[in-house]
Amino acid sequence: MSTQPTVISDANIPWELPSRGRVGMFCLISAESAIFTIFVVAYLFYVGKSLTGPMPKDVLHAPIFFTICLLSSSLTIHLAIKALKRAKVGSFALWWFFTLALGATFLFGTAREWHHLIYDEGLIIQTNLFGTTYYSLVGLHAFHVTVGLLAITTVLLFALFGYVREEHAERVDVLALYWHFVDAVWVVVFTVVYVVGR
Amino acid sequence: MATDAISTFRPDTVSLPLVARLHDWVTTVDHKRLGILYIVYALVFLIIGGIEAAIMRIQLIRPHNNFVSPDVFNRMFTMHGTTMIFFVVMPMLFGFANYLIPLMIGARDMAFPRLNAFSFWLTAFGGILLYFSFLGANGLYGAGNAPDVGWFAYAPLTSRTFSLGHSTDFWTFSLLVSGFGSIGTAINIIATVFCLRCPGMTLARMPLFAWLNLVMAVLVILAVSPLSAAQIMLAVDRYLGGHFFDTQAGGSAVIWMHFFWIFGHPEVYVLVIPAFAFVSEIVPVFSRKAIFGYPVMVAATVCIAFISMSVWAHHMFTVGMSANVNTFFVLSTMAIAVPTGIKIFNWLATMWGGKIHFKTPMLFCIGFLFQFLIAGLTGIMLSAAPFTWHLGNSYFVVAHFHYVIVGGILFATFGAFYYWFPKMSGKKYHEPLGKLHFWLFIIGFHLTFDFMHIPGLLGMPRRIYTYEPGRGWDTLNLIATIGVFFQAAAILVFVANLLWSYFHGDTAGSDPWDAWTLEWSISSPPPVYNFATIPEVRSRRPLWDRKHPEDPDWKYE
Numbered sequence: 001m002s003t004q005p006t007v008i009s010d011a012n013i014p015w016e017l018p019s020r021g022r023v024g025m026f027c028l029i030s031a032e033s034a035i036f037t038i039f040v041v042a043y044l045f046y047v048g049k050s051l052t053g054p055m056p057k058d059v060l061h062a063p064i065f066f067t068i069c070l071l072s073s074s075l076t077i078h079l080a081i082k083a084l085k086r087a088k089v090g091s092f093a094l095w096w097f098f099t100l101a102l103g104a105t106f107l108f109g110t111a112r113e114w115h116h117l118i119y120d121e122g123l124i125i126q127t128n129l130f131g132t133t134y135y136s137l138v139g140l141h142a143f144h145v146t147v148g149l150l151a152i153t154t155v156l157l158f159a160l161f162g163y164v165r166e167e168h169a170e171r172v173d174v175l176a177l178y179w180h181f182v183d184a185v186w187v188v189v190f191t192v193v194y195v196v197g198r
Numbered sequence: 199m200a201t202d203a204i205s206t207f208r209p210d211t212v213s214l215p216l217v218a219r220l221h222d223w224v225t226t227v228d229h230k231r232l233g234i235l236y237i238v239y240a241l242v243f244l245i246i247g248g249i250e251a252a253i254m255r256i257q258l259i260r261p262h263n264n265f266v267s268p269d270v271f272n273r274m275f276t277m278h279g280t281t282m283i284f285f286v287v288m289p290m291l292f293g294f295a296n297y298l299i300p301l302m303i304g305a306r307d308m309a310f311p312r313l314n315a316f317s318f319w320l321t322a323f324g325g326i327l328l329y330f331s332f333l334g335a336n337g338l339y340g341a342g343n344a345p346d347v348g349w350f351a352y353a354p355l356t357s358r359t360f361s362l363g364h365s366t367d368f369w370t371f372s373l374l375v376s377g378f379g380s381i382g383t384a385i386n387i388i389a390t391v392f393c394l395r396c397p398g399m400t401l402a403r404m405p406l407f408a409w410l411n412l413v414m415a416v417l418v419i420l421a422v423s424p425l426s427a428a429q430i431m432l433a434v435d436r437y438l439g440g441h442f443f444d445t446q447a448g449g450s451a452v453i454w455m456h457f458f459w460i461f462g463h464p465e466v467y468v469l470v471i472p473a474f475a476f477v478s479e480i481v482p483v484f485s486r487k488a489i490f491g492y493p494v495m496v497a498a499t500v501c502i503a504f505i506s507m508s509v510w511a512h513h514m515f516t517v518g519m520s521a522n523v524n525t526f527f528v529l530s531t532m533a534i535a536v537p538t539g540i541k542i543f544n545w546l547a548t549m550w551g552g553k554i555h556f557k558t559p560m561l562f563c564i565g566f567l568f569q570f571l572i573a574g575l576t577g578i579m580l581s582a583a584p585f586t587w588h589l590g591n592s593y594f595v596v597a598h599f600h601y602v603i604v605g606g607i608l609f610a611t612f613g614a615f616y617y618w619f620p621k622m623s624g625k626k627y628h629e630p631l632g633k634l635h636f637w638l639f640i641i642g643f644h645l646t647f648d649f650m651h652i653p654g655l656l657g658m659p660r661r662i663y664t665y666e667p668g669r670g671w672d673t674l675n676l677i678a679t680i681g682v683f684f685q686a687a688a689i690l691v692f693v694a695n696l697l698w699s700y701f702h703g704d705t706a707g708s709d710p711w712d713a714w715t716l717e718w719s720i721s722s723p724p725p726v727y728n729f730a731t732i733p734e735v736r737s738r739r740p741l742w743d744r745k746h747p748e749d750p751d752w753k754y755e
Binding site: 015017018019020023024027028030031032034035036037038039042045046049050051125126128129132133136140 | 310384388422426430435440450453457
């Protein structure tokens with residue numbers, strides 16, 4: 001089989017293309033946004049259509065503190081990436097750990113809220129439309145937080161064993177992009193579930 | 199991965215033991231091998247889905263026929279629809295996109311080779327899961343095995359009450375799994391097109407094939423994700439006792455229709471845009487002219503994709519939506535005919551005044567042009583809500599969308615098979631057999647689907663397993679069934695041609711069609727690393743520039 005070079009012209013063209021990691025992550029975020037959109041539409045469509053209680057206004061309390069935790073983790077992950085780009089690996093690991101801690105706190109908040117709803121208020125996914133849509137939407141988000149936390153933990157372990165260096169900043173930044181998305185979705189979910197839907 | 203592969207070592211030229219060769223295929227991350235895996239996989243399911251269609255047509259050959267029971271008939275139309283959409287047409291188009299996009303844009307592989315393999319095996323697993331239902335879903339006596347709720351699975355048919363056993367669960371999870379595979383491939387296509395183009399290949403110089411598949415990938419991301427979300431909701435309803443589509447608890451059956459068709463209509467364009475892509479590559483080469491109106495073709499495609507996101511409820515005119523909603527969807531559906539018409543005129547203008555070579559790929563593309571036009575015209579008829587009130591869920595609708603999918607998409611795909619077969623196999627196909635395939639198939643197609651319109655107009659509903667004699671449907675159904683035998687014979691000729699040509703065909707050489715895109719600049723089949731030196735391009739037809747240095751395209755673009 002011939003493997004002759006296929007130089008079409010000798011023109012030397014300056015050539016720069018976007019990073020495939022970022023483009024791929026933006027595509028994944030678009031797909032995830034579409035999935036969340038359908039769940040949000042279903043939630044809004046079914047607001048006030050439950051035939052039996054408990055109703056959202058009786059049992060839901062806005063988790064302000066845990067929301068602040070999650071949103072500020074976007075700031076800490078941004079600072080972590082910034083530190084890594086300047087080759088400050090220790091500072092990166094510290095901010096990265098804060099991100100993990102804040103995310104885990106948020107997840108603990110969701111778990112506590114669900115425990116309260118299930119054991120004190122008797123609301124489960126089968127109870128009524130509110131239960132079905134609430135656990136699905138908030139659960140879908142909690143699932144994404146969990147996946148993000150697992151990825152963040154992996155990077156943290158690599159960092160602690162000294163495998164994360166300045167040249168990895170771009171790759172870690174792709175993960176940060178996903179984490180920002182998880183935070184942004186929470187703003188929507190919070191508005192829909194705790195403000196509009198109540 | 200791919201950059202490591204530059205060496206003189208060619209695994210496929212060394213004769214390895216069978217197990218080692220199979221192991222190579224299963225563990226491959228090479229876009230060309232994955233492309234061929236997709237295509238072969240789709241061909242296998244094409245035969246299976248075709249057999250299911252033939253069973254239905256034989257059942258309907260005469261009134262009061264007893265070839266299969268009503269239960270089996272329900273399973274056949276459900277499995278036929280699901281198979282053809284998700285496990286034939288989509289994998290077939292993904293296969294061609296996988297194989298050709300890196301070659302056309304001068305790249306050594308897709309952007310994420312391992313994600314590519316993962317997506318293929320997800321899709322493959324989804325198809326196997328769907329068909330495993332025949333064996334594995336018989337959970338409850340008398341509840342049946344394979345899914346029988348129709349390919350759009352309207353609520354409340356899918357609820358636990360009406361769908362006992364596990365058949366619907368197999369349907370749900372098979373589509374969920376293969377949907378994730380499709381999203382993975384779409385991400386890969388977009389990242390490849392944006393990040394791996396060779397120097398000089400600006401977006402405005404990309405082959406239309408790459409452009410149209412880029413648009414298709416964007417649509418996959420926006421359309422398949424809602425389907426995945428809806429499948430998750432259905433699984434929540436069936437497994438966790440949720441109430442999303444449970445009307446007894448205040449839920450809505452209509453919202454399932456909305457969620458399904460928000461996927462379902464863009465899906466039509468996911469399938470047809472790559473068919474446009476094939477035609478846009480084949481027609482210029484066999485007319486010996488550059489494509490007419492390249493920028494307008496791109497703009498029309500983007501426009502079609504955009505409008506296709508807002509037409510879904512034309513599948514629901516008979517549900518009883520408000521007059522305003524109906525009007526909106528009537529107008530948006532009619533609007534989509536404008537960019538589609540532009541494309542048809544551009545292909546005609548490409549052929550106009552050209553030196554047309556009537557080889558098999560071109561014949562299939564001309565068949566595509568005729569039939570896609572007629573499919574579009576019946577589409578405009580059905581876009582008028584009052585017309586659909588009469589003919590919704592009739593055989594007229596069945597004839598219309600088979601005109602799109604068989605007469606349009608499948609014809610273009612057969613053209614693509616013949617056009618790129620020399621590149622993929624290194625062999626020429628047998629031209630007389632190819633032409634025999636075309637004529638048998640076009641006769642069978644028109645016998646089946648032209649005559650299917652009329653029983654629809656006479657009131658024959660779809661999905662009935664038999665009918666009363668004397669309603670004027672008998673002869674028409676007989677003719678439609680006779681067409682199936684022509685189509686089956688054509689498919690046999692096609693498969694025989696592929697196999698015979700692969701083993702005994704003449705060597706094709708790198709550029710049998712005297713074509714202009716980069717995949718024809720390298721050997722057939724291409725080496726593992728595609729391009730020894732990454733090419734640089736200065737126009738939309740880089741090989742024309744190389745063959746005609748005295749009159750290159752880039753002077754005019």
